[in-house]
Amino acid sequence: MDFSISDHIICNKYIKFDSNYQLIFIFFLTMLKKRKTVLIYTRCKEYKEVFHINDNILFCNYYNVSVEWKYKSIVENYCKSQKHILNVKNLKERQNNI
C-alpha cells in the first residue's frame, strides 16, 4: 500500500515535468517558425497593393518611402499614419480625374 502511493507520486511528478518540458519545446519551436516565416515577401503579401520590394527593402507604392518590415507594428503604424493615408487619397483622386 505504502509503496503504491509513493509510486503514484513519482509518476505524477514525472508527468508534470514531462508536460513542462513539452511546453517549453513547443514554445521554442513556434519561436523558430515565426522567425523563419517573417520574410520581406510575407510582409509584402500581408499588405497587398500597398508595398513593393526593391533590393530587399520594403517600399510604399504611394510615396516610394522605405518602411521597416521586420516589425509588424511599425508597418501597421505606417499604414495608419496621416502621411500615408493622404498619399493614398491623393493618388486615388488623381486616378479618378484621368
Ligand SMILES: [Zn+2]
Ligand atoms: Zn505610403
